[in-house]
Structure formats: C-alpha cells, structure tokens
Amino acid sequence: MFVVIGTFTGGFMGGAPSEGLYVFEVDPRRGDCRPVQTVGGLVSPSFLCRHPSRPLLYSVERQFSADRADEGGLTTWRMDPATGRLEQLGRCPSGGAFTAHVAITRDGRVVTTANPLGPTVASFLLDEDGVARRPSSIVTHHGRGARERQSAPWPHSSFADAEGARLLACDLSLDRVMLYDIGREDGRLEPSRQPFAQVSSGAGCRHLAFHPDGRFVYVVNELDCSLSVFAYDAETGSLIVRQTVPTVPGEAVDTSQPAEIAVHPAGHCLYVTNRGHESVAVFAIDAEDGRVRLIGHEPTLGDTPRHIALSPDGAHAFVANQLSGEVAVFVIDAASGRLTATDCRISVPSPSCCLVW
Template sequence: MADGRLGEHTALAKDQGPTGPNKERQEAPHAHWIEAAAHNQFVYVADLGLDRVLIFKFDATSGSLTPAAPLTAKAPPLNPLSATLNPGAGPRHAAFAPDGKFMYVLGELQSSVTVFANDAEGAYRTVQQISTLPKGFAGRNDAAEIAVHPSGKFLYASNRGHDSIAIFAIDARRGTLTFVAHVLTGGKEPRNFAIDPSGQYLLAENQLSNNVVVFKIDRATGGLTPTGQVVEVPSPVDLAFWPRE
C-alpha cells in the first residue's frame, strides 16, 4: 500500500510435483526461498522438497505470478519452467551472476552448489555440481547460505556442521566454479552471511555461538581474513544491508 501497510495477497502459487528421496526432509513440497530477478520480470522459488527451482513470470504492476513456459518449442517441456537438481540435493537458496546468465543453487541436503546456464531457449541447463565440503569430511553438515561477490568473480557458501565458508572462483565465460579455500567462521552453525554492497566485507552469522564475525575480502583472490571484530548477537539467523539514501 502507499502508506507501507500490507494489502491482500496478489498471487498464490502452490508448488506441486514428485518429491525427493529424503523421507525426513522431502516428505512434501517445501518452498524455502523466493526472489525476484531478471529485471523484476521473473520470480524464482527454491523448493527443497521437489529438488527444483520453479520459475514464474512476475507482473510488477498487478503482483501476479504466472508459471513460466519455455520461450520456444525447442526448450524442455516443463510446466512451469524450472531448474532441476540431482535427487536429494534439497535446494535451499540461489544466487545469480551479475549478468544473469548463470544461476547458482545451494543444495542443503547434499552440501553442494549446482550451476545452471540460462540458454537462448529460456531454459536452464546444468553446467556443474560441486561440493561445499572438504574431501573426506564425514561429519554432519547442512549447507545454509550462498552469495556471489558484487564483482562476479567469486562465490561463497556456508556450511553448518563444518562451520566454514567455502570460497570458489567463477569462470565468467562458462560460469563454472573452481574451489579456492575453506575459512572457518569463528563460531558454530553459520546459518547466514552477507557481503556488504562495496564487496569489501563478509559478515558471518553463527547461530549457535551467538555471534557475527566480520571478514575482510581480498578482491584479487576472494580470500577471507578475520578483522577481529566480533559482535555478540543472540541466535543470529539473517542479515541485510540497508541502502544509503
């Protein structure tokens, strides 16, 4: 509303389809994340239960959502248009390359990142899947958050259990990821993290240790170095930067 109040809902879309193999976490559709992207023309919904990212056309004037169809008959016959992950991946969140050509989907249940390319037909094809964990790690882990650096050169993903941020370099032409490093978050259960708009700092929110740890980002390598600043916050789970006036 003009005065900031919320009006009646303008759209109601119900996820449907076959669920993934994880009977404890994928017993039903589970819409876990939503974001408007592609110049506000489309809305993306990561459904952890369906192992898919559903794509809807968005009317910014009316607020309506319409299942997106492939742009041409040559595209895969999916309705609605979606990006499908490996069975059991459990898509939690997603992030986009600055130019919109690639989508990076975090699989919570398999601790993975799946890279999708947006092709000329309007469909998403799988380019790569890569683990967020070190080789040989056998402990409990749930991937939590994912973000692309404002430069488009690096991708970050957090691990709850290993308690780290995985850093990857991005190939700008192909969209593929190359592992760079794991950096411990200085606490337990990094459920979320955020990169400041300037791309200089990453703030990791450790839910179970009740702290937010600040890291300096190396713009050349993507590396993270603790600044020494730690803010005590009860059970931090999300963080956003408010744009300056």
Template sequence: MERPNEVLFYVGTYNPEGEEAILLCSLSPSSGEMKILEGTKGIENPSFLAVNSTGSVLYAVSEKDEGEVYAFAIDPVTKALSPLGSRPTEGGAPCYVSISPKQDYIFVSNYSGGNANVFPVNKDGSLQVMSDQVKHVGSGIREDRQEAPHPHSVIPDGSGKHILVCDLGLDQILIYRLEEGKLSKHREINLPPGSGPRHLAVHPSGQWIYLANELNCTVTVFANDEQSGNLSILQHVSTLPEQYNAGSDDTASDIHVSPCGKFLYVSNRGQDSIALFHIEGSTGHLEAVDWQVTGGRTPRNFAIIGGKLLAANQNSDIITSFSIDSDSGRLIPTGNELKIKTPVCIQAL
C-alpha cells in the first residue's frame, strides 16, 4: 500500500468489542486532511495504544473492570492489525501502555486497580505471562478523585533501568528499578496535594521531564538525573490562562514536547484547548505563550504527527488537525475534521 504523501496513525476509542474500536487512519502532512482506512474489532475500550520501534507490533489496553492488554501484529504492507493474543492485567481500568527501550518488556498502569504491571515480550511481539506487578496503597486529599491509588501512566526512562509511575490518587511519581522483569521501589517524588499527576513527556535531550497534573491543571518541570534515577522539581506552572475562571470540569490531560525540543503542549479539558509553552533552552523552564481551542469537546489525547498536531476530542466524536508554526510553535487550525466515535488515543505508526 504505497502512500508516499500520507502519514499513517492509529486511533483508540471507547467502543465495544463487536465494533471497530482501533482505526487505521491517514494524514496528509500538507493539508491536514485525515481519512479512515480500516478498523479492527475484537477489543473493548482500547483507550491507550503503543507501537514498537520497528512498527511491527501494536499494544493496546482494554479499559474495563477486569483489564487486559492486547498485542497485534502490524502487516508490513497494509498496516492492518492481526491479533497476537492478550493477557490479564489483574486490575481494573488499565489506561496506559508503554514499551521498554530494548522492546523486551511492556508496562501497563491500571487506574482503578491501583497496580502497574510488567510483561516480557516474545520475539514475535506477543506477550508472556506477567513477570511482576506493584500495588500502590494510600489516598490523597480529594475525596472525590483521590480516595485510593490511581496509577495513570507508566514509562521507562531512557536507560530502561527505571520505571516511572504517575499516581493521580497519591500525588506521587513512584520510581522503580527494573531488573530481569522485576520491580523494586527506588524512590517517591511528592507533588503538591491535590495535583493529580497524570502523564509525562521527556525532553528530546533527556535533561528534563514534564508532568501534566490533571486535578490542579498544572505542569511540573523536573531536572532528570537518569544515572541516579531521580527527578528534581524546577517549576510549577498553570496550564490555564491567568484570567480564566476554572471550574470543576477543568482538568489537564495529555502532554507532549515538540520533536525540535522548543515547545511543550498540554491539553485542557473543560476549556477544551491546547496550551503552548516555550521551553527555555538552557534551563528547561516554561513560558506560557498561547491557548488554542481544539474545535471539539474534551481533548483527552493528542499527538504530533507529520508536522501537524492532531487532537482527539472525546465527547464530540472528532479529531481536529492543526499546523504548527515552526518559529513560534503556535497552532493554526487546518479546518479538517475526522469523525470517529469517542476518540481517546492517537498513536503514530
């Protein structure tokens, strides 16, 4: 399937097992136009996706009460998905999956289960039986959202030796050492009470890590010491404009650094915007620059693909595309929309 002028990506949704829940889509980098090419059934609520470094396997969580994680082989020509099996996560509402730098493990966080998992990967990309898991305990100050642990994301650092788990319920990033598929507690990074740490973005240089705090709509900037596996807080900054009157439905969601390393973007649900920050080149500190409405409701997730930013507007069933000004980082609507039921994750191929 030759598509010389298109970039391909997958979309995860909150669709049932009997419907096409993972969509293969194309993007025109010049116009921002998007199309659905093919859909995959057989998985319920694939709310987060990850593709391995060779583009041969896609992993997807199945966000339900008895969680599962699935592996799919990606056809080298058509990019269609073929199932490679699934494994139980032994926790409810798995909401994130990531891959180790050597592609030999995947990691899953279970939001309502309070646990994070490690699965060894076979040569064909299929998953072995879980090699280890950690179960968090405790609670935070928000009785409505922090009554229990809620691991919301899990990523390995660049070395693959340390695994970082953002726990929205505990206001902590818990850092584990990974040794032969087993996790051992390394240290805890405490966030201000009521922050609700959700997603991380690593700067291309590896020097800094940026955290989207869901509940208090802030970004935390960390200095990243990969050697020691430690994060040091440098800055907290709001994801919302100073004059904006935030309500209970205002929550930060996704976060990404531009490939050039100059810009940071964070999605705001409620205001339904993407916040733009300039990254200071020597310190990693952030300066708030702009807020671009996403053209839909509840931008749960977004991705930078083919020089465009694509926003998944969960509650209005559309993905919208934006051009990125290379000098300022500002987002310019292309006017293109892609209608997809409850889009909640965009993953480049």
C-alpha cells in the first residue's frame, strides 16, 4: 500500500521543518517502508483527502505562497496507482487563510475547505477532470466562545454526509457544528433548516466522523477532551446530541488535547488521538443507538499524535506523531478493534496527516 503524508514545512508548534508531501510504499506485515517521492515547493500541506473513485487526491496548504499569508492553497494531484508518484493537476486559493482541512463528497462532485483565519468554509465544484479551479461558495462564521482561546470564530474542519446533500463544519471557537445544504448543481453552501448543533460550552469541537451507516456522527472536542455522539437524520438534517464522554483519564484533561477521530469501516469501534496523553483512545460502538464505551488507551509511541488514518480494509492504523517526527503503524484486531504496534515506523519531519492508498 501507499501512504501520502502531509507535513508542516515551517516546523509548526516546535516540530522540525519539512519539505512538503512525502509518499511511501509500506508493507506493515513485513515492516517494510520504502520512500517513493518527496514533493517540495509547498507551504505546510497539512491535510489531505482522496477522491472516492478516481486516482486523485487533494491537499491544502496553510499559505498560498511563502509571501502570501492572506489565503491558503488547494491543490489537486493525480497518483499513479502503480508507482505511487504524484503529479500536480491544478492549484488555486482555498477560500480563506491558514487552511486546516479538506474533504470531498462521497460522489466526488464537491471539495470543501475549512479556513480558521477566514474565518470561512468554502466549497469547490470540481470540473470534469476532478480538478478544483475556484470556489463555488464561501461562507463566513461570526461570533465567539467562552474561553480566551475562543475570542474569534475558528472553522477547523468540514465533512459532507453520505448523500453529499449537507455539510457539517466544526467551529472550535463557537462550540458548534454548523450545517449547510450543498447545492446539487452548483455546489453552493446555504444554511440548513437546523443551522447548527451545539456541543458543551468551551468544549471546542475540532473534527468529526460519520458512522458508516450514516445514522450517527461523532465529534471530538479539543478544549475539554471529550467526545460527543449525535444522532443524525439525513432526510431532515437534524443533529441531536445523545452522549458525551471523556477521551482521556480525568487527571490528564488539563494537559491533553484530542486531535483526530476515525470510525472503523466495519462500524464497530472508533479511535481518537490524544496529544499530551500521547495515546489513541479506542471506543466500542453500540450498533443500535450509536453510543460508545471506552475499551482502552494505546500509547502512540511518539510525541503529539495529530492524526490517525485507517487502511481501507480496516486492518491497519497509521498515527502521525507530529513533534517526534514519526508515523507509527498498528495492526487492528478485527473483532475488538484494539491496536497492536508493529515494527513499521515512517520517519518524516512534522507529520500532520496520513492518507492510506
């Protein structure tokens, strides 16, 4: 399998400066890891997503160029399925500054970006070649939250539902998951009938993940180390909170910040990375009501686990330990979802996101 790793080129938060995007061919069972390509000339390509049916991927940069910080960048890449090498197909401004997240609808029509210093969420209707050329829509967030860190809006991520009809955007400062309808023909974003769902005051919602059956949404909250479980009705767009649980032990709350969340393709468990606690929290998911139960915490074997990505077959997990400059690879137990570390380690400066191909 191939793994594309996004990084912080400027050594964000004290990490080592990197060159850009890194591509590796990995065989976790044998512990093999072979570098394929390094793509430079980018400014912190820190998040990635993959087209659902084409050999395309999309990366966002924190700045469009070294001397232009007022906007981030969005780049479309083609990956050679045989070699893993990337070829740039197009690049455009991301619709806001300090771009932190990129996602794509399941039908491959629309790409979205979250731009904390916009503070905006933008949509891009892809052309016939799957390339993002210009924003179709840009929406701006307004307001603030309870904490000092929440003094201005901070759109941190955005995710489309299974139908590609609605976008859910986490705003860390507003403590809200904002809901937008996605225009079928033009990809434009408009407020949904329920314009937002609230998490706890001061929680700081960061990222979310849908359950494979589409009935549940799981939101990881960075500022109070919690996980919120929502029931989701795709037909009406209603999002109702059902449960909130901690992601770390009580004594670790003040020194930890959860970062990424991933639901197993089988839908029976989910994973949350905890920076500071340096762990992956593993939760079992109840098939009936979507509620979660903590199974345990697995050490990430590194410092500041910013991201976790699961292989498409659900057999392996890749954890990007940002400040220790290494991606650790784990085997996932098919029955329990528990993680077991392998000998496979990928050395990369300041890794922030992994895309497993």
